[in-house]
Amino acid sequence: MxxxxxxxxxxxxxxxxxxxxxxxxxxxxxxxxxxxxxxxxxxxxxxxxxxKGVLFDLPVGYVDQDKSTLSREIVRDLNAGAHANLINYDNQLKMAEHDLEKAKIYAILYIPPNFEADVLAGRQPTPMLYYNALYYSAGLYSIMDYSGLIASLNTQYRTTMATSIGLPVPKLAQVNFNYDGLFNASxxxxxxxxxxxxxxxxxxxxxxxxxxxxxxxxxxxxxxxxxxxxxxxxxxxxxxxxxxxxxxxxxxxxxxxxxxxxxxxxxxxxxxxxxxxxxxxxxxxxxxxxxxxxxxxxxxxxxxxxxxxxxxxxxxxxxxxxxxxxxxxxxxxxxxxxxxxxxxxxxxxxxxxxxxxxxxxxxxxxxxxxxxxxxxxxx
Structure with missing residues (x-):
């Protein structure tokens, strides 16, 4: 009680x-x-x-030390994407890094010397694209088109390399990937x-x-x-x-x-x-x-x-x-x-x-x- x-x-x-x-x-x-x-x-x-939703045409610096057909193709295709607007720094990598720190650019694409020759020789060189993680959204969106571009080039040159060696290209597994966007996909x-x-x-x-x-x-x-x-x-x-x-x-x-x-x-x-x-x-x-x-x-x-x-x-x-x-x-x-x-x-x-x-x-x-x-x- x-x-x-x-x-x-x-x-x-x-x-x-x-x-x-x-x-x-x-x-x-x-x-x-x-x-x-x-x-x-x-x-x-x-x-x-x-x-505005997605960030478009974010400034991305690039340093192309190869200046080959393949390196120019990478630069051209990445620049054609919606998210990155590429700025040429020639061979001034230090200046590009300084601008990245000051948020004048949000990412740097670096293509090493002899890039195309190493690709055709099967030595698997690596072009690097890195961004300032402090700018969480801007940095992430600036590199968004890069992975798809590299995947496309890998598929293209995989066939070229296999033909030059004389080996058949093995078939890839058929995978159906369904993506249902939670919000507007962009x-x-x-x-x-x-x-x-x-x-x-x-x-x-x-x-x-x-x-x-x-x-x-x-x-x-x-x-x-x-x-x-x-x-x-x-x-x-x-x-x-x-x-x-x-x-x-x-x-x-x-x-x-x-x-x-x-x-x-x-x-x-x-x-x-x-x-x-x-x-x-x-x-x-x-x-x-x-x-x-x-x-x-x-x-x-x-x-x-x-x-x-x-x-x-x-x-x-x-x-x-x-x-x-x-x-x-x-x-x-x-x-x-x-x-x-x-x-x-x-x-x-x-x-x-x-x-x-x-x-x-x-x-x-x-x-x-x-x-x-x-x-x-x-x-």
Missing amino acids: ENRQLVLDFWHRFKDAFNDEIPVIFKRFTFHWLMWILPLIIFVLISSIFH GNSMYFQQFSAVVHLLQLFVVTTTIYILSQLPKRTRPNYPFVLGKLAPYTIWYTMLLMFEIAMLVLFSDARVSGSPFAMMIVVFFYVIAAQSIGILLYTFTKTTLDAYTYIGVLVGLALTYSGVVVPELSMPWIARFISSLEPLTYALNKLFDLFLRHSSYLSVLKTCSILMIYPIIITVLVRKRLVKRLHSQ
Whole structure:
């Protein structure tokens, strides 16, 4: 009976705080800025950056030390592709490397001396095309046409070499490769970055709003933990709907095909917002002033962006970076949301992700439950 009374008491305090917060959500212009004006402005800015989809005619330097028919064919065919615009550096490889470091070009094609002669002699020389990985999308797109070009030349000269030697060319295995693009076939990488940026930046606004609400509570009433949760609950629902709206806009304008359930996506977003709010509570509780809490948001955002797989692929990180990545709620939310785009992900896997995201508020509740109330009273 005592436990039941505690639950009822918690619920009544939560409900009273929730009902009390609803009428004041849009009474202050600060809430308008944090809840829809700034998020939508940034959403439009990000969309405008990526609206062209694929990067075309990226400057790529080349150093041709062979100057043969074959080397000129490679340069001509690569330049004819959509993504690379080749710039001749003659034999000035050092200058090309310097321009690559300064982002005046995004990649360098190097063709060694005696390239054609070595190819015809069967010595398998290697032309090199490398790019600056710091420019993740631009560098990657600048070399996109290269692999297909080399594969085509290998097929052509394989027949030539076999004929000159007098040996028949063995037949290759017949393989049928079916590719069904998740998004418009020309812009998958760009869509991923745009989607990731939108999901990532929502965390910034959720944490900022949470800290702002907590900083205003002592001015209104004497707080307790159910009261705090009730005050935050309307914003949980709001930011869930806001992110789902932005995702819907991305899907609509990018012609994306969603394989999973939109309802499952909404569940993941809901728990992601709760996890982000709990981080805001943690920052507010363990800082002396509200300004200090706002200051640490930059550290949070930087860590999330660096170690969640948005900038650097998670599999390429060292073990310590992967460990940091495993501490970020953005990592789990982003992976599961893209999983729902890619395939019909089961509700069991969605439940697993939501359970992981719920670990954050549970642990943070244990850490701050008493300290938060003292922090609010002392302000």
